[in-house]
Amino acid sequence: MQKLAVTFLMSGGLITNYYCVSRCRHCLYRCSPQWPKDYISPEVTCSNLETMKKMQCQSIHIGGGEPLLNPEGLLRVLEIANDMGLHIEYVETNSAWFKNYESARAILRSLADNGLSTLLISISPFHNEHIPFYKVKSVIKTCRELGIAVFPWISAFFPEIDALDDRKKHSLEEYKALYGVDYENSILHRYWVSAGGRALELLAEHYPSHPVATIIEHSNGCCPELANTSHFHIDLYGNYIPGLCAGLAIRREDLDAPLDETEYPLLTVLYNHGIGGLLDYVRDHYNYTPAKTAYAHKCELCAEIRFFLVNKAGVTSHELQPVRHYGEGKFEITNK
Ligand code: SF4
Ligand code: SF4
Known part of the structure; x- marks a missing residue:
């Protein structure tokens, strides 16, 4: 079998916290x-950034979780990157940390003094279910006052969210009442939603499902996504997340060398x-059978298998990390 080897990093991020x-x-x-x-600790920050530097990473960003829930921690990350001569392209935020203009100015000014040039600010109805929009608008305003560039992700949702009371959170049910029952489905086509994590449950709800045999047939017998380094991440525990898996x-x-198959x-x-191949492997080794006959996406089945391995088969593995990822999820696993 060909060994997976990640030997060059194109563009990726540090996950500071989940x-x-x-x-x-x-x-x-x-x-x-x-x-x-x-x-993320200073030691892990150094090691992760050294790896990115050594592997010729062209562009680095910082994300989470929410990196600004620990401004001092984020400041240390920016200082370390600065000391290493690495430019941080942007830091992601959901703006939930905003309390008032005075404290936001102080936080953002000290981050800007240490290399924060651009803040990617999340703007979507999914986020608005948890974060009142006045916080988002206030962080944008503060950035503009301080000369920090704003990367709104995504600005197309701005007027739709702003039409509701910005002091409150709003459920998707409210959005559907205002913009139509198909609104949730339409968001998935207007936003870059990766087929992983909690999004899998959304995709399963809104996208057509296909029999397992069709999913396998259409998957081309391999997952080259695992070798894609155009948007990789390395987390606070030193886990490199291949592709967007x-x-x-x-x-x-273990990066920068072929992976040992054992x-x-x-x-x-x-x-x-x-x-x-994964399905055959877990059938043979763990007596697994899929819980459903049809899935929306190959990654939905992949995730179900991995939830099974961690939660039912008791597998502990450095391949299935962070293990807390498997501590939640709606996958109905009925087999033992
Ligand atoms: S997508 Fe939502 S839950 Fe996930 S890190 Fe961003 S704000 Fe938090
Ligand atoms: S099936 Fe699994 S390994 Fe393949 S792309 Fe999807 S999540 Fe990644």
């Missing part, structure tokens, strides 16, 4: 208030034989 005050229904990393409040991991120190059996099977 803790988040929100619990967006589309969140790729399944972040929520239920995660521990762990934040949240819940799968390569230890940072150390990484799941990734090796997925890389070489795709979802069909």
Whole structure:
């Protein structure tokens, strides 16, 4: 079998924390208030950034979870990047941390003094279910006052969200009442929602499902996504997340060399034989059978299998990290 080897990093981010005050229904990393409040340490920041530098990463951003829930921690990350001569392209935020203009100015000014040039500010009805929009608008205003560039993600939703009371959170039910029953479905086509994490449940609800045999047939017998480094992440625990396959991991120190298939059996099977190969593997080794006959996406089945391995088969593995990713989810696993 061909060994998966990640030897060059194109563009990616540091995940500083998985803790988040929100619990967006589309969140790729399944972040929520239920995660521990762990934040990336200076040591892990150095090691992750050194790896990115050594592997010629062209563009680095910082995300979470919500990086600004620990402004001092984020400041340390920016200082370390600065000391290493690395430019941070942007920091992501959901703006939930905004309390008042005075404190927001103080936080953003000190971050800007240490290298924050652009803030990617999340703007979507999914976020608005958890965060009143006045906070988002206030952070944008503060950035503009301080000369920090704003990357609104995505600005197309701005007028639709702003039409509702900005001091309150608004459920998707309210959006549907205002913009039509198809609104939730339409968001999925207007927004970049990756098929992973909690979004899988959304996609399963709104997209047509296909029999397992069709899913396997259409998956081309491999998962080249695992080798894609155009939007990778390395987290606060030193896990490299291949592609956008949240819940799968390569230890940072195992990058830049072919992965040993005995150390990484799941990734090796997925890389070489795709979802069909993983299904055969877990059938043979763990007596697994899919809980449903049809799925919206190959990654939905992949995630169901991984939830099964962690929660039913008792597998502990550095490939299935962070393990808290598997501590939630609606996947109905009926087999033992
Ligand atoms: S999408 Fe962003 S704001 Fe929403 S739960 Fe995930 S990390 Fe938090
Ligand atoms: S099936 Fe699994 S390994 Fe393949 S792209 Fe989807 S999440 Fe990644």
